[in-house]
Amino acid sequence: MFGLPPELLFLLILCLVAACAFEFVNGFHDTANAVATVIYTNTLRPWVAVVWSGIWNFIGVFAGGIGVAMAIVYLLPVEALIDQNVYHGIAMIGALLISAIIWNVGTWYYGLPSSSSHTLIGSILGVGIAFSILPDTTGTAVNWGEAGKTGMSLIVSPLLGFTLTVILMFILKRFVKNKTIFKEPHKRKPPPLWIRLILIVTCTLVSFFHGSNDGQKGVGLIMLILIGIVPIHFALDISKDPASITQSLAQVEQVVNKVDTNVLSLKDAQNVTEMKSNIADMHRLFSSVDQLHALPEKSRFMVRRDILLLTKETENLLKSPDVTLSLADRARLDENIKEMRTYTDYAPTWVISIVALSLGIGTMVGWKRIVKTIGEKIGKEHLTYAQGASAELMAAGVIGFSTFVFKLPVSTTHILSSGIAGSMVANRGIKNLNPTTVRNIALAWVLTLPVSMFLSGTLFLLFRWMI
Numbered sequence: 001m002f003g004l005p006p007e008l009l010f011l012l013i014l015c016l017v018a019a020c021a022f023e024f025v026n027g028f029h030d031t032a033n034a035v036a037t038v039i040y041t042n043t044l045r046p047w048v049a050v051v052w053s054g055i056w057n058f059i060g061v062f063a064g065g066i067g068v069a070m071a072i073v074y075l076l077p078v079e080a081l082i083d084q085n086v087y088h089g090i091a092m093i094g095a096l097l098i099s100a101i102i103w104n105v106g107t108w109y110y111g112l113p114s115s116s117s118h119t120l121i122g123s124i125l126g127v128g129i130a131f132s133i134l135p136d137t138t139g140t141a142v143n144w145g146e147a148g149k150t151g152m153s154l155i156v157s158p159l160l161g162f163t164l165t166v167i168l169m170f171i172l173k174r175f176v177k178n179k180t181i182f183k184e185p186h187k188r189k190p191p192p193l194w195i196r197l198i199l200i201v202t203c204t205l206v207s208f209f210h211g212s213n214d215g216q217k218g219v220g221l222i223m224l225i226l227i228g229i230v231p232i233h234f235a236l237d238i239s240k241d242p243a244s245i246t247q248s249l250a251q252v253e254q255v256v257n258k259v260d261t262n263v264l265s266l267k268d269a270q271n272v273t274e275m276k277s278n279i280a281d282m283h284r285l286f287s288s289v290d291q292l293h294a295l296p297e298k299s300r301f302m303v304r305r306d307i308l309l310l311t312k313e314t315e316n317l318l319k320s321p322d323v324t325l326s327l328a329d330r331a332r333l334d335e336n337i338k339e340m341r342t343y344t345d346y347a348p349t350w351v352i353s354i355v356a357l358s359l360g361i362g363t364m365v366g367w368k369r370i371v372k373t374i375g376e377k378i379g380k381e382h383l384t385y386a387q388g389a390s391a392e393l394m395a396a397g398v399i400g401f402s403t404f405v406f407k408l409p410v411s412t413t414h415i416l417s418s419g420i421a422g423s424m425v426a427n428r429g430i431k432n433l434n435p436t437t438v439r440n441i442a443l444a445w446v447l448t449l450p451v452s453m454f455l456s457g458t459l460f461l462l463f464r465w466m467i
Contacts, residue, residue, distance in 0.1 A: 004230065011090050015225045018097040020358040023218035025104045026116040027057065027362020030214060033395065033416040034206040034363075037388030041185040043199040050364045052200075053207040058360035060211020061219070061352060067407025068213055070345045072220025073227070074146050075124045089228035091463035092131070096123035097221075099455035107444055114444040115411035120217055121150060122452030124224075130457035134464070153408040157398055158418040161391075164398070165419040168390040169426035181386045182427075195385045202389050205396035210412045211359060213403045218355035219347045226351075232297040235304040237346040242292045245343055248336040249286075252310065253279050255333040259323060268320045275313045278306045292343075307340050383420070387427065391419030417441060 004012065034057075035049040044052065100116075100123040107114035128142035172181065181195055190196055226234040256276060261269040285299050285306075295303065314337050317323055318330060325333070395416040402410040424433055 008086060008090075008229075012225070012229050015090065015093045015097065015229065016222065016354075018094075018101065019218065019221050019225055020354055022097060022101050022104065022116075022120070022221065023215070023355050023358040024362035024365075025101060025108065026214055026218070027054070027359045028365045029104055029108045029114075029116055030210060030363075030412050033412045034203050034210060034392070036420075037383060037392050038199050038203045040383045041195075041199055041385050041388050042188070042190045043196045044203070049203065053203065054360045054363035056204050056207035057211035057215065057363045058356045060208040060213075061215030061356035061359060063208070064212030064216050064403055065407075066216060066219060066345060066347050068216035068403055068409050069220035069223060069347055071146060071150060071408055072120070072124070072217055073223050074143055075121065075150065076128050076143065076224070086229060087467045088464065089231075091460055091467060092127050093225045093228050095130075095460035095463055096120075096127045096456045098459055099123045099126065099452050102455060103448060103452050107448075114441075114448050115154070115413045116214060117217060117409050117411040118154060118414075118445070118448040119452045120221065121147075121154070121409065122449040123456035125449075126453035126456035126458075127460045129453065130460045150409055153402060153406065153410050154414070157402060157410040158414040161394055161398055161415040161418040162422040162425075164394045165391050165422035166426045168394055169386065169423050172386050172390060173426075176386075181389075182384055184382045184384055191385055195389070198389050199385065199392075202392035202396060206392050206399070206412070206416070207363075209396050209399040209403060211356070213399050213410060214412060215352075215355055215359050216403070217409055218359060219351055222351050222355065223347055232301055235301040236292055236295075236343050238292040238295075238300070240292065240343055242286065242290065245340055246286055248339045249279060249282055251332055251336040252314075252340075255325065255329045256317075258325060258329060259317070263324070264320065264322050268317070268322060271313050271316050271320075275310060275317070278309050278313070282306045304344050307344050311337055311341060383423075384427070387420065387423035391416060391423050394419050394422075414445065 034053045035044075035046070038044045038049045039046050043049075100119045103114070103119045104116055125142055125147060132142065180192060185191060191199070223234065253276075256272065256279065259272050261272050264272065282303060285295065285303055289295050292300070314333060318325075318334070395412065398415050399410055399412060402408050421433060421438065
């Protein structure tokens with residue numbers, strides 16, 4: 001399989017199993033985000049709720065696309081981390097997987113709604129930073145531009161969740177005349193039918209969007225494993241028609257040749273020269289083949305490298321104030337670069353399937369600890385129908401928008417926990433929050449990123465030293 005010797009194949013399978021284990025833990029760690037409200041309002045029985053949530057998490061993984069997955073992949077410039085020693089790739093993957101799983105399981109054990117997203121991203125960044133301090137490393141090993149966008153989304157989304165839930169609660173109080181929705185649920189009776197339907201819909205939406213966002217993180221993680229350990233086999237989507245990429249390359253070349261380098265700064269002129277060099281290199285690689293799978297294995301990785309370099313160089317070119325391309329040429333350049341990226345930004349169906357299965361099954365296990373924290377301990381009062389519905393409706397909207405519009409990873413845990421807190425504040429003010437629980441959750445939030453970075457970085461250096 002993949003032409004690997006038995007011991008490397010075993011390690012690859014072990015890494016894939018560990019990635020599925022992370023997604024499984026993610027499932028039961030984050031289940032409470034979707035089912036806490038329907039359980040604590042007696043809308044659905046617990047096992048009905050978690051099975052229903054698991055099904056919609058599974059569906060969400062397939063519907064989410066791969067935009068968020070690629071945001072995870074490109075946190076690390078994997079091409080810079082790969083060398084002739086495949087064990088170095090295994091050290092990278094093993095370190096980030098082990099550290100992510102350790103922190104996730106630990107916070108679940110103590111019933112803390114900590115973020116799987118923060119954990120995974122912290123582990124990836126820790127590996128990249130550790131790699132950059134190795135004596136034989138040149139340049140950066142972290143894509144700080146991508147990391148900055150991801151970090152901003154993780155910071156802004158919970159604040160948005162808190163604020164929007166407060167606003168939504170005030171709107172409900174202003175316009176909903178039926179006060180049943182604001183009362184504490186009966187311990188043994190389900191809510192009125194109309195409230196019950198609303199809560200089931202919000203639970204379904206959060207489950208679906210959680211799958212679409214967090215599931216993509218698992219897809220991105222597995223693609224990191226495959227690119228890091230067997231890069232030649234997963235450098236390009238060889239199922240696609242190469243005619244499209246050569247046509248796009250010709251369109252890009254035509255636009256680049258229109259650029260007048262005489263009016264550009266030295267840096268911009270050098271950027272154009274590098275673009276032409278990469279275009280010529282791709283023409284050379286495709287000159288003797290008519291199918292992607294006919295490309296020599298090493299040439300596939302070189303094509304991937306050229307496409308990613310052209311993407312970055314195009315961004316730099318279009319930012320330059322001295323470039324006098326027409327709007328039509330700018331649009332043509334951007335459109336054809338995006339078409340070329342479809343050959344590098346992909347995930348095989350089997351990868352999406354095993355992530356969906358791991359997340360869906362995980363959703364049905366181990367949900368009680370964190371459900372109790374969200375349903376009973378964030379506020380000083382029992383969760384009401386209005387609080388549950390408004391927090392989950394807000395969470396579904398924020399997660400869905402981040403996934404399908406911005407294609408950025410966000411923390412379902414942070415968003416919904418902030419929404420629950422916002423609903424408590426909207427009801428009786430900030431004094432309605434449970435200070436001990438809020439302090440513990442906040443501490444877990446603050447520690448997740450640095451601890452996971454430290455764990456993964458230390459493990460990576462240890463594994464590299466052992467190899």
